[in-house]
Amino acid sequence: LAKTTQPISMDSYEGQEVNITCSHNNIATNDYITWYQQFPSQGPRFIIQGYKTKVTNEVASLFIPADRKSSTLSLPRVSLSDTAVYYCLVGEMSSGGYNKLIFGAGTRLAVHP
Amino acid sequence: GAGVSQSPSNKVTEKGKDVELRCDPISGHTALYWYRQRLGQGLEFLIYFQGNSAPDKSGLPSDRFSAERTGESVSTLTIQRTQQEDSAVYLCASSPWMNTEAFFGQGTRLTVV
Numbered sequence: 496l497a498k499t500t501q502p503i504s505m506d507s508y509e510g511q512e513v514n515i516t517c518s519h520n521n522i523a524t525n526d527y528i529t530w531y532q533q534f535p536s537q538g539p540r541f542i543i544q545g546y547k548t549k550v551t552n553e554v555a556s557l558f559i560p561a562d563r564k565s566s567t568l569s570l571p572r573v574s575l576s577d578t579a580v581y582y583c584l585v586g587e588m589s590s591g592g593y594n595k596l597i598f599g600a601g602t603r604l605a606v607h608p
Numbered sequence: 609g610a611g612v613s614q615s616p617s618n619k620v621t622e623k624g625k626d627v628e629l630r631c632d633p634i635s636g637h638t639a640l641y642w643y644r645q646r647l648g649q650g651l652e653f654l655i656y657f658q659g660n661s662a663p664d665k666s667g668l669p670s671d672r673f674s675a676e677r678t679g680e681s682v683s684t685l686t687i688q689r690t691q692q693e694d695s696a697v698y699l700c701a702s703s704p705w706m707n708t709e710a711f712f713g714q715g716t717r718l719t720v721v
Binding site (some may be wrong): 529537538539540543544580582593596597598599600601 | 612641643648649650651653656664699701709710711712713714715
């Protein structure tokens with residue numbers, strides 16, 4: 496059973512705000528929510544992480560409702576260079592009691608001129 | 609170096625041969641992760657190290673795959689008797705501790721012919 500669910504793909508245009516929502520109905524009390532970005536032929540890159548409410552950095556904002564069963568990554572005024580795959584992760588405990596990073600299928604964002 | 613380093617960047621091997629993939633994490637990072645990414649697909653978790661210990665090896669696809677880490681530093685992923693389905697990009701990441709930002713290397717592109 497998938498830990499997270501997010502749209503397979505999204506399209507947007509330069510200058511628009513893009514919101515990508517991720518569902519994580521079975522999130523555990525200790526889990527953090529983390530988003531990564533991956534360009535072709537590169538390893539993923541950390542974007543933002545949060546536990547609850549709202550987190551903002553120079554790249555994006557992350558909105559997490561009180562029940563934490565979903566989260567929304569918000570990218571303000573996207574440009575062509577934001578075309579990438581975006582992954583939502585929540586912590587997952589291994590058999591040894593440690594958190595491991597499990598990536599889902601991700602959302603493929605295409606930004607058009 | 610400042611980032612995660614993986615070697616070789618590309619490896620072409622004949623079916624049935626063994627290969628070793630190396631990962632040099634960021635100095636001081638206690639957590640180290642290995643992933644496999646087939647063309648056009650998401651990241652498949654393989655194994656995770658906390659220090660030199662691997663609490664969870666359940667992601668390794670078969671007993672042909674093994675990994676070790678020494679000195680809480682360099683890690684080696686070994687694939688024995690390679691098969692064509694092993695062809696993929698193998699990504700390594702490290703982080704200071706669990707639930708924190710993970711930094712990825714550029715990956716090793718393995719092609720089994």
